[in-house]
Amino acid sequence: MSTPEQNLSEDTATTADPTSAPQPTSDVPETAQAESAQTAQPQVPLSDGTESDGDDAQREHALRVGLEDYELGDEDIALLGGEFDDGTGEYAGVPLPVLAIVGRPNVGKSTLVNRIIGRREAVVEDKPGVTRDRVSYPAEWGGRRFMVVDTGGWEVDVAGIEARVAEQAEVAISLADAVMFVVDATVGPTSTDEQVVKLLRKSGKPVVLCANKVDGPRAEADASELWSLGLGEPHPVSALHGRGTGDLLDAAMRKLPKKTVHGVAVPNGPRRVALVGRPNVGKSSLLNKVAGSERVVVDPTAGTTRDPVDELIQLKGKDWVFVDTAGIRRRVHQTQGADFYASLRTQAAIEKAEVAVVLLDASEKLTEQDTRVISQVIDSGRSVVIAYNKWDLMDEDRRPFLEREIEKDLVQVQWAPRVNISAATGWHTDRLVPALERSLASWDTRISTGRLNSFMGELVAANPHPLRGGKQPRILFATQASTRPPRFVIFATGFLEAGYRRFIERRLRETFGFEGSPISISVRVREKRKR
Secondary structure, X not given: OOOHHHHHHHHHHHHXXXXXXXXXXXXXXXXXXXXXXXXXXXXXXXXXXXXXXXXHHHHHHHHHHHHOOEOOOHHHHHHHOOOOEOOOOOOOOOOOOEEEEEOOOOOOHHHHHHHHHOOOOOOOOOOOOOOOOOEEEEEEXXXXXXXXXXXXXXXXXXXXXXXXXXXXXXXXXXOOOEEEEEEEOOOOOOHHHHHHHHHHHHHOOOEEEEEEOOOOHHHHHHHHHHHHHOOOOEEEOXXXXXXXXXXXXXXXXXXXXXXXXXXXXXXXXXXXXXXXXXXOOOHHHXXXXXXXXXXXXXXXXXXXXXXXXXXXXXXXOEEEEEEEOOOOOOOHHHOOHHHHHHHHHHHHHHHHOOEEEEEEEOOOOOOHHHHHHHHHHHHOOOEEEEEEEOHHHOOOOOHHHHHHHHHHHOHHHOOOOEEEOOOOOOOOHHHHHHHHHHHHHHHOOOOOHHHHHHHHHHHHHHOOOOOEOOEOOOEEEEEEEEOOOOEEEEEEOOOOOHHHHHHHHHHHHHHHOOOOOOOEEEEEEOOEOOO
C-alpha cells in the first residue's frame, strides 16, 4: 500500500503536476512540446514581461500552457494577461484659498460645511460643542476650488476644553484668506456674536455674514436684525435644507482672493498616515508632537477628537500627511450621537490612508478593544505599524517582562513592525519614519509571476496539501493580482484549507518579507475541460 507522498509522486509522473519543476520527457525542447500541445482552445496570455529570465520564466510559460486544459472565465484570462492593479492614486499640488467657517456653538457651522462640500463629512448633532478641532475639506463652487475649514464654537471667558476649542477657532481665522461668520437668525445677535465681530475686525480678514436657520420667507425679517453687527449684508440661508446657500457662496467667492496667502500646497505623493486606537491612548498628543505645534485639542477626557484632522508634516526631509482620528470604542453599534458618527468617520479615514499607526498604552494590558482596532486596520487592507505609547513611564526592570507579554499578546501580528514611544515627550518618535517606510515598501511589493510559481513549486514539493476524502488538490498556477495590499490568486483543482493558506502566507513572509503589510490569498478552483 502506498503512502500519500507516494500517491502524489505517482500523480506527478503521470500528469506532469505543474507545481513541480518541469522535466522534459523527450529530446524535443520544452517550448516545442508546449506549442504542439496547444489546441483551438483560447490561449492563456503571457504576462507583461516583468518576470525574471531563466528557470523561473520557463516554469511560468509551462504552467500557463498547462492552464489551457482547464475551464477559465474571462476574468481569469484578464488576470493572467497581466492586468495588474497597483492601487496608486494622484495628489494635487496646488495651494487653494482658505475659507474659515466661524461662530458661537450650535449655530449650524458643520451643517453648512457639509452643504458646501456636498457630502456628510463633518460630524453633526443637535447640541453645542460637537466640533472641537479645525478640520479642512476641499470644496468647489462656480468653477473655483478652495479649502473650507470647519471650527469649534467660539466662546468668551471659558476654561478647560472649551477654551482650547476657542483657541483653535482663533487659529483658523488667522490662517484663513476669508471668513464666513455664521449667526443663528432665530436668536438674533448675542453678546458672544459681538465679541466674535471684534475678533474678526482685529484680524482684518474679508468677512461674509451668514444668517442661518432661515427656513422660509417669514424668517427673513429676523435676518435683517443682523445688520446691527456692522459686517454688511446678512445672507439668509438654511444650511439644513440648502435654501439660499448658492447666493451665500457667490458672495463668499467675491470676498475670497484668487491667490492664497495662507493656503498650503500639498506636494505630489505624500503618504497618508492614520493615527488610530481606542480613546485616550495619545493619538492627538502624538500628532501635536510630530507637527511641532498644538494642532489639535488635547484633553484628559476620553473622546476629545470627533472629526479626522489632516496635517501635512515633514519628517526626516520627507512629506507625510498625518490624520488624527476619533478613538474607536468598544462597540460602534452601542454608541450614539456624535460618538457614533465619529466612529464612522474614523473608518473612512483608515480606508483613505495608506498606513495606520495603531497606538497602544504600554501602562495597561492589551484589551479586546485594542485587538479589535488592529483587526479593523488589517481588514481595511492598510499597512500597519504598532506603537506602544508611554513607554518612558515603564520601569527599567519591568521592560523585559513587558516585551515578552507583548510578543505573546501580538502573536497574530508578529509581522507588523513595533516601536516604543512617548507622545508626550517625543521620546523615540524619530523611529516612526523607518517603521512607516518598511511597512509601505512591503505594501507596494510586487513578486514576479515566474519567481512566485518557483516558490510555490518548492513549497508544495516539500509540504503537499493533506489528503481529504481520498483526493488531494493540486496547485496549477499562482499570480499576484495587485499590491496595496499584496493580493495573490492561486488556481487549483480543489479547495485549499484555511490552515494550508495560512501556511502559504507564513512561508511568503519568511521568503519575501512583507513586514507590516497584510496579505490576501484567494483560491480559484478550476476543472479540466471536457474532451
